Amino acid sequence: MAKAAMNSHARALYSLAVIQFNGSGGTKSDKDLRAGVALCARAAFLGHIDALRELGHCLQDGYGVKQNISEGRRFLIQANARELAAVLSTNAAARQLVNSNLQSQLRYVAATGCPLLSDFGCNVPAPEPHPASRFLTEWFTVRSGSLDSGLRLCSHAGCGRPETRKHEFRRCSVCGAVNYCSRACQALDWKFRHKAECAPVERWLDEDGEDDGEDDGDRE
Numbered sequence: 001m002a003k004a005a006m007n008s009h010a011r012a013l014y015s016l017a018v019i020q021f022n023g024s025g026g027t028k029s030d031k032d033l034r035a036g037v038a039l040c041a042r043a044a045f046l047g048h049i050d051a052l053r054e055l056g057h058c059l060q061d062g063y064g065v066k067q068n069i070s071e072g073r074r075f076l077i078q079a080n081a082r083e084l085a086a087v088l089s090t091n092a093a094a095r096q097l098v099n100s101n102l103q104s105q106l107r108y109v110a111a112t113g114c115p116l117l118s119d120f121g122c123n124v125p126a127p128e129p130h131p132a133s134r135f136l137t138e139w140f141t142v143r144s145g146s147l148d149s150g151l152r153l154c155s156h157a158g159c160g161r162p163e164t165r166k167h168e169f170r171r172c173s174v175c176g177a178v179n180y181c182s183r184a185c186q187a188l189d190w191k192f193r194h195k196a197e198c199a200p201v202e203r204w205l206d207e208d209g210e211d212d213g214e215d216d217g218d219r220e
Contacts, residue, residue: 013040017036033064037065056073058072
C-alpha cells in the first residue's frame with residue numbers, strides 16, 4: 001500500500017490516512033493525526049472524494065490541523081459537487097431522481113439560501129461500493145471467525161475496514177450501536193442510513209477509553 005501511495009495512487013493514500021488517524025495495527029498512542037491530514041490532502045488533490053470529505057471534516061473540527069470552519073465547509077461542498085457530478089455522469093435513473101430532487105431543493109434554496117449539495121440537503125443515491133470494499137465486507141461477514149472477538153467492521157456498508165484492536169473505531173455517542181473508521185464514513189452512513197435509525201439511549205460506558213465519543217448527527 002505504501003508503494004502504491006508513493007506512486008500517487010489516491011485510494012492507497014486515503015487508506016493510509018485512515019490508518020494514521022486510527023493508529024491501526026498499534027495502540028491509541030500510535031495515532032498520527034498530522035500525517036493523516038497530509039495523506040488526505042494528497043489524495044484529495046488527486047481527486048479522491050472521500051479524502052476531500054475527510055479533509056473538510058478535519059478542518060471544521062480542528063482534527064490534526066488548525067481549525068478553519070469556512071475552509072472545511074468549502075472542501076465539503078467540493079466533495080459533494082464531485083459526488084453529484086459522478087452520479088449524473090454514470091446513471092440515467094439516478095439523473096432523473098437527482099433532477100427531481102433539485103427542483104424541490106431549488107425552491108427551498110430560493111427561500112433559505114441553503115446550499116444544494118447532498119451533505120447540505122440535496123439527496124443523491126448511495127454510491128456503489130468499490131469492489132475491494134464489497135469483498136472485505138463479505139469476507140469478514142461470512143467468515144465470522146476471521147475477526148478476533150470484540151473487533152468490529154466499519155458500520156458504513158460501502159467501507160469494509162475491520163478494527164485491528166478493540167474500540168479502535170469511533171462509536172455514535174447518541175445510540176452507541178454503530179462505529180466508523182473515519183469521519184467520511186460516519187457522514188455518509190448518517191446520510192444514507194443511520195439518520196433514520198439512530199435512537200438515544202442512556203450514555204454507554206467506555207470501559208477501555210478507546211472511543212472518541214463524537215455525535216453522529218448532521219455535522220456538515
